[in-house]
Structures are given as structure tokens and as C-alpha cells.
Amino acid sequence: MGKHASVHWTGAGKDGRGEISTETGQLDKAPYGFATRFGDDKLGTNPEELLGAAHAACLTMAFSFAAKAAGFDTETVDTHADVRLAKDGDGFVIDRIQLTLKAKVPGLSAEQFQALANGAKQNCPLSKALASVPEITLQAELL
Known part of the structure; x- marks a missing residue:
């Protein structure tokens, strides 16, 4: 039994942005980046x-x-x-x-x-x- 997820990242370092997707489609290109991880951006995940x-x-x-x-x-x-x-x-x-x-x-x-x-x-x-x-x-x- 296994499950998978994937990430696509563009850009470099703090200026880069990523998208997270899961096998089930519950996350489909969910955004994440420096601001959602270390800042207060609530428009994505981390x-x-x-x-x-x-x-x-x-x-x-x-x-x-x-x-x-x-x-x-x-x-x-x-x-x-x-x-x-x-x-x-x-x-x-x-x-x-x-x-x-x-x-x-x-x-x-x-x-x-x-x-x-x-x-x-x-x-x-x-x-x-x-x-x-x-x-x-x-x-x-x-x-």
C-alpha cells in the first residue's frame, strides 16, 4: 500500500513558488513558498x-x-x-x-x-x- 504526492517549484530561494498536489486530488496545485512557511501569507500551505x-x-x-x-x-x-x-x-x-x-x-x-x-x-x-x-x-x- 502506498500513497503519493508531488511538488512543482519555479524560481529560486525566497522568490520561488511551489505547488503541491496529492494522489486523491484533495490538494491540486496548492500554493506554497517562503511567505506561507516563514511569514504570514495565508493563501497557501507549508x-x-x-x-x-x-x-x-x-x-x-x-x-x-x-x-x-x-x-x-x-x-x-x-x-x-x-x-x-x-x-x-x-x-x-x-x-x-x-x-x-x-x-x-x-x-x-x-x-x-x-x-x-x-x-x-x-x-x-x-x-x-x-x-x-x-x-x-x-x-x-x-x-
Whole structure:
């Protein structure tokens, strides 16, 4: 099983502009560039925003599947990811991802919820892929 995405870039450095497209077509030439990544341009996207969306989506699914495997049906799960890009010498590094998961799961105790949420964080494929990020935190709230 595999998925793909592609990027087309024109221009050099800060003056360049890119377009991101995905296999499903949900992103089709979505613009990105220096201003959407390091500035306040909200007319495009950036790699950190996409990474955060992917990590939040992965964690959400992993939690819902883990709850189902434990015999509980999730009613709602909302996950937010904050990805921090920090200066590192002459370049940059993603040094922190803060995840917040809020879920409504009837019959699930607070203790079971925390165990399932932490297990989902450890076992979702994106968490595993991002293991080199020094700090990945999870704040989980049972509604």
C-alpha cells in the first residue's frame, strides 16, 4: 500500500513558488513558498502544516481503532497538532509537536482513555516516522 504526492517549484530561494498536489486530488496545485512557511501569507500551505494535519489524522484513526478493539465506540474525536519549526545553525529543524486529542467515548474510564490515547500516539505510523523529533507531547481529554 502506498500513497503519493508531488511538488512543482519555479524560481529560486525566497522568490520561488511551489505547488503541491496529492494522489486523491484533495490538494491540486496548492500554493506554497517562503511567505506561507516563514511569514504570514495565508493563501497557501507549508510542509509543517501538512505534517501536523497528517500526524493529527493518523493519531485520530489510531485512537478510534484502538478504542474499538477494546470494545468501545468513539462518538467524536478531535485532534489538533502544533508543529514548531526552530532555527538550527544555518538551517531549521522541527523540534516539537504538541498533540491535543479530545474524544467522546461512552463507557470508557479516564484511566482506560489515557492508556488508549498514549498507545495510539506511540503506535500510529506518523508518530513512528517522526521519532527523530525531540519532543512529541500529547494532551488527551475525555469528554
